[in-house]
Amino acid sequence: MDAMTMTAKRRSAVWLSSDAGDFDTFRDLIEAETNAADLPLAADIQKRIPVYDGAFVRTSAADDGARLNLLSEWNAVFEDGPGVIVIKAGMEDLSVVDQASAIFEAIIAREKAEGTTAGDHFAKPGANDRVWNAAQKHCLTDPDNFAAYYATDAIAMASSAWLGRGYQVTAQVNRVNPGGAKQTAHRDYHLGFMNADQLATYPIQAHRFSPGLTLQGAVAHCDMPLESGPTMLLPYSQRFLEGYVAYNRPEFQTYFAKHHVQLPLDKGDLLFFNPAVMHGAGDNVSTNIYRMANLLQVGSAFGRSIETVDRSAMAVAVYPALQKAKAAGLSARACANVIAAAAEGYAFPTNLDLDTPTPGSMVPLSPAERMQKALDEGKSPQAWSDEVAEIITRRAS
Numbered sequence: 001m002d003a004m005t006m007t008a009k010r011r012s013a014v015w016l017s018s019d020a021g022d023f024d025t026f027r028d029l030i031e032a033e034t035n036a037a038d039l040p041l042a043a044d045i046q047k048r049i050p051v052y053d054g055a056f057v058r059t060s061a062a063d064d065g066a067r068l069n070l071l072s073e074w075n076a077v078f079e080d081g082p083g084v085i086v087i088k089a090g091m092e093d094l095s096v097v098d099q100a101s102a103i104f105e106a107i108i109a110r111e112k113a114e115g116t117t118a119g120d121h122f123a124k125p126g127a128n129d130r131v132w133n134a135a136q137k138h139c140l141t142d143p144d145n146f147a148a149y150y151a152t153d154a155i156a157m158a159s160s161a162w163l164g165r166g167y168q169v170t171a172q173v174n175r176v177n178p179g180g181a182k183q184t185a186h187r188d189y190h191l192g193f194m195n196a197d198q199l200a201t202y203p204i205q206a207h208r209f210s211p212g213l214t215l216q217g218a219v220a221h222c223d224m225p226l227e228s229g230p231t232m233l234l235p236y237s238q239r240f241l242e243g244y245v246a247y248n249r250p251e252f253q254t255y256f257a258k259h260h261v262q263l264p265l266d267k268g269d270l271l272f273f274n275p276a277v278m279h280g281a282g283d284n285v286s287t288n289i290y291r292m293a294n295l296l297q298v299g300s301a302f303g304r305s306i307e308t309v310d311r312s313a314m315a316v317a318v319y320p321a322l323q324k325a326k327a328a329g330l331s332a333r334a335c336a337n338v339i340a341a342a343a344e345g346y347a348f349p350t351n352l353d354l355d356t357p358t359p360g361s362m363v364p365l366s367p368a369e370r371m372q373k374a375l376d377e378g379k380s381p382q383a384w385s386d387e388v389a390e391i392i393t394r395r396a397s
Contacts, residue, residue, distance in 0.1 A: 014203050018196040021242025023251050030236035034082050041073050047261040048082050048235045054089035054154060054268075061153035074161035074272075078215070082235035083277040086263060090154035090270030091219060097268055099145050101221045101292060103138060104173045107131050111353075128180045131173035132352040134294060136397055138171070155217070158272040159298045162215045166301030170349075176229055176284045176291040183280035184248075185232065185256040189214055189297060189348075191244040192275060193362045199245050207244055211276040213303050217296035218272075220265040228289040229282030231271060232260040238276035247278055272296075312388050315343040315371055320381045335375060343368035350395045367391055 001009075012020075034048040041060075042050035052070075060066040077085055091097050108129045131137065139146040150156075150169070159167045186192055191199060191210040224230040234256050237243060246252050256278050265271065273279065284291055322330075322338050344367040347355075355364045365373070370391060374384045 015200060016242060016245050018245055021246035026240045029239045032236050039073060041070055046263055049084045049086060049263060050077060050082065051086045051088060054087050057087055057154045057157065061157060071157060071161040074158060078162050078274045080239060083238040084233050084235055084273040087154045087270040089268055091152055091268035094268050096145065096148045097221055100138065100149050103141050103145065104131055107137055128177055129175040133397060134173040135169055135171040154270050158217060159215055163298060163300045168299040170297045172295045174293055174295050176281055178284055178287050178289060180284040182229060182283045185253055185278050185280045187244055187247055187278060188216055188275035196245065207241055211238060211274050213300045214275050215298045216273050216275045217270065217298065219294040220267055220269045221292040221294060222267050224265040224291055226262055226264050227286045228291040229284040230262050230265050232262055232280050232282045234260050234278040237278040238274040243276055311342065311344045312392055315367060316385045316388050318342045319384045322375060339368050339371050343371045351397050355394045
């Protein structure tokens with residue numbers, strides 16, 4: 001192989017173009033059967049998805065060996081198996097769930113009265129009801145109920161099975177009202193929130209490790225028969241490495257529409273899945289079911305830098321020097337390098353009640369992108385300092 005061919009081949013293997021990913025390979029990878037013999041701790045297999053008994057999970061939690069056995073099986077499911085587990089009666093005390101539902105309903109009503117409109121990722125804004133940062137709002141509203149809710153062994157065990165120690169819980173309540181339309185089939189945070197241009201800036205190992213940084217979950221806050229539109233899932237689809245760049249293409253969306261599965265859930269059931277599994281909320285064709293789920297997005301402890309750095313102060317301090325250097329001939333590329341070293345380059349974490357995504361995107365502008373925009377527009381150092389103060393306020397919880 002000559003050097004030019006080797007270089008081109010290596011480049012295409014590291015930087016995925018928008019047409020990366022072969023559909024036939026995708027189909028072959030995910031058309032797998034779930035063998036009950038491979039998952040001896042599951043109570044049942046439904047539509048290729050293993051279902052676990054909540055009482056068994058709680059019993060296992062009390063014994064170190066049994067706990068590790070169950071966590072090992074779940075890890076295998078999330079990694080290379082169906083990618084999805086259901087835990088029946090995962091929440092032992094339904095009165096705790098009902099009380100949390102009342103808290104969430106009150107938050108929804110209050111935010112509507114205040115004129116807060118919570119956008120919905122992958123669905124039409126305003127059709128359903130969403131509570132961003134539900135974990136903090138829940139905790140501050142009723143700490144006793146929050147404690148009873150998150151004392152649940154199944155939540156902690158599923159999180160530990162995929163993310164290990166030190167995970168970080170976030171939650172977003174989603175209420176799909178009667179007549180609420182389904183979401184577009186998608187993968188989830190991190191790379192699942194990005195468009196093709198943004199995805200093209202991340203090398204292949206990011207496509208491998210992104211699913212390992214989060215775990216998706218849901219607590220059913222009401223009975224969810226099929227007509228209420230429980231989550232649509234495509235088991236085994238997390239196996240397809242190029243899935244982040246491919247899932248939006250017509251052939252993948254069509255396949256999902258024909259082959260996804262849905263499992264009815266009862267109040268108190270839990271659902272967890274690898275964020276790379278193609279999924280989406282289903283159509284609520286009922287006339288009287290307000291399908292409420294508390295969506296858990298649990299993050300790895302490793303999704304943080306080693307030091308606490310005040311990047312806002314750095315961005316304010318370096319901005320006049322950067323303007324001066326630009327006026328003296330510093331190239332646009334070099335200016336971007338300075339911004340990358342000084343400002344926060346990622347839009348998350350943020351306060352999604354205030355820091356709303358840019359039009360046509362699911363991601364707000366990052367502070368670094370705002371700094372680049374300010375530099376391009378020639379904003380004064382004072383104007384940039386004022387903007388940074390406003391950014392800090394918008395991103396704070």
